[in-house]
Amino acid sequence: xxxxxxxxxxxxxxxxxxxxxxxxxxxxSSWFAKEGDHYHKHFILAQGDENFTCETxxxxxxxxxxxxxxxxxxxxxxxxxKKEGEPLFTVNSKTGVLQQLRGGTGxxxxxxxxxxxxxxxxxLFEHGACGKYSVDYLATIGPIENDSKxxxxxxxxxxxxPLEENTESFKFDIKYDEDNPLSNYNFYGKFTxxxxxxxxxxxxxVKMTFKLKDDYDWKYAxxxxxxxxxxxxxxxxxxxxxxxxxxxxCRIETPIWLDAPGNDLLTYEPVRxxxxxxxxxxxxxxxxxxxxxxxxxxxxxxxxxxxxxVQAIPTISFxxxxxxxxxxxxxxxxxxxxxxxxSVTTYQSDGTGFKVIKKVESDYFDEDNPNQCITRITR
Numbered sequence: 001x002x003x004x005x006x007x008x009x010x011x012x013x014x015x016x017x018x019x020x021x022x023x024x025x026x027x028x029s030s031w032f033a034k035e036g037d038h039y040h041k042h043f044i045l046a047q048g049d050e051n052f053t054c055e056t057x058x059x060x061x062x063x064x065x066x067x068x069x070x071x072x073x074x075x076x077x078x079x080x081x082k083k084e085g086e087p088l089f090t091v092n093s094k095t096g097v098l099q100q101l102r103g104g105t106g107x108x109x110x111x112x113x114x115x116x117x118x119x120x121x122x123x124l125f126e127h128g129a130c131g132k133y134s135v136d137y138l139a140t141i142g143p144i145e146n147d148s149k150x151x152x153x154x155x156x157x158x159x160x161x162p163l164e165e166n167t168e169s170f171k172f173d174i175k176y177d178e179d180n181p182l183s184n185y186n187f188y189g190k191f192t193x194x195x196x197x198x199x200x201x202x203x204x205x206v207k208m209t210f211k212l213k214d215d216y217d218w219k220y221a222x223x224x225x226x227x228x229x230x231x232x233x234x235x236x237x238x239x240x241x242x243x244x245x246x247x248x249x250c251r252i253e254t255p256i257w258l259d260a261p262g263n264d265l266l267t268y269e270p271v272r273x274x275x276x277x278x279x280x281x282x283x284x285x286x287x288x289x290x291x292x293x294x295x296x297x298x299x300x301x302x303x304x305x306x307x308x309x310v311q312a313i314p315t316i317s318f319x320x321x322x323x324x325x326x327x328x329x330x331x332x333x334x335x336x337x338x339x340x341x342x343s344v345t346t347y348q349s350d351g352t353g354f355k356v357i358k359k360v361e362s363d364y365f366d367e368d369n370p371n372q373c374i375t376r377i378t379r
Contacts, residue, residue: 055081055253056151059088089122091115159193159250161241166193166204170254172231174271177260181282182273186211186218189271191231191256193238198290201230202237208271210284212303212310219310221284223301228288231256231270265320268296276300277315278329278349284312287320292335296320302353316347316354330357340364340373 054061060078076087096117113124157170169192174182189208197203206229210221238250261269272285277300284301291297297319301312318333325332329349336342343361347354359378366372 054153055156056153059151061153062087091117091122091124154253154255157252157254159238159241159252161246161249163193163195163238163241168192170252170256172254172256172258174258175260180260182260182271185273187271191229193234194227196239196242197228197230198294200236200239201232201289202234203228203230203289205229206270208286210312212305219305219308221303221310221312223284223286223312225286225288228290229270229286230268230289231258232268233258265298265322265324268320272298276324276331277347277354278326279352283315292319298322300354 053063058079060081060083062076062078062083064074064076073091073093075091076083077089078087079085096115115122115124155170157168159166159168169190172189172191174187187208187210189206192205193202194204195202205227206225208223210223212219212221233256234252237252240246240248241250258270261272263274268287268289270287272287273282274285275281276283276285281303284303286299286301287296288299289296297317299317300315302315304311304313316331318331319335322331322333324330330346331348331354332344332346334342334344341363343359345356345360346358348357349355357379360375361378362373362375364370364372365374365376
């Protein structure tokens with residue numbers, strides 16, 4: 001009588017061990033998203049397109065779907081975009097096994113896989129974009145023996161002249177840094193270059209989405225800037241489009257990855273998140289170039305949670321050389337026009353946000369004495 005339950009326990013234990021040992025070894029096709037499934041559980045190299053191509057520094061990645069319902073794929077790695085000769089490596093979902101090494105669904109989720117076939121191995125790193133409905137994935141592909149030599153699979157955007165008429169846009173994101181508050185937010189942006197701005201920056205319009213969580217659920221805030229937004233990694237790019245004799249285009253590898261921003265406001269950063277107005281809550285600070293006296297400027301956005309959404313409300317803007325006094329909880333910024341005309345504004349936190357406490361203005365206020373520079377102080 002005691003042998004029977006013991007045997008059942010043994011069979012159950014062996015079954016569990018078998019399932020654990022095989023659960024991450026599945027045909028490549030089994031990782032494809034099926035209708036009704038949550039997207040992050042599956043391996044997808046393309047955004048639902050029938051063909052997906054990707055350039056790297058020394059090779060060309062080609063992904064083709066075949067069979068009914070795109071249930072299987074062939075991935076080829078070519079030496080160059082001309083696809084001459086035989087592929088360097090081929091992944092065929094019908095003939096190989098995809099083993100998941102590790103995975104996660106963090107702020108920007110990733111899945112790491114290795115493809116196994118005939119003793120050969122290739123690593124595939126899938127990175128999901130940060131967004132509400134985004135399934136715009138990237139794949140890093142390379143030999144498993146040395147992860148450091150993996151070739152990052154990226155897209156390429158070609159900008160043409162005149163840049164002011166450009167409609168091409170591309171995504172950018174922030175590199176994860178656990179010590180930076182921005183890494184606590186699910187963030188991504190889409191940038192449309194429109195001109196080569198001051199100091200060689202490639203500037204234009206942008207749409208950014210921030211995923212935030214209130215007491216109950218995730219919500220999304222969107223910020224759009226029409227002009228003068230710039231990405232530091234693109235500084236100095238595409239100047240050739242302003243050469244009258246240049247007939248080509250400007251090649252940009254995307255997405256653009258930004259380093260986590262530092263705390264020095266004198267250094268231009270397109271986006272920062274921290275409690276700048278001493279109210280106990282983080283604000284989003286968006287930077288633009290080409291402001292007063294060609295200095296970069298910042299716009300503060302307060303976050304207001306509503307029942308079904310969160311709004312990013314613009315409050316004050318200030319020049320990049322503004323002075324912040326943490327002890328007095330003040331921010332002082334200036335605006336200069338000429339040798340006389342200027343204004344210096346001081347804001348102070350009242351615990352709920354910044355309020356103007358002092359404004360010093362200089363201008364030719366006296367019509368009867370148009371050359372007399374007069375200073376006014378308002379408290």
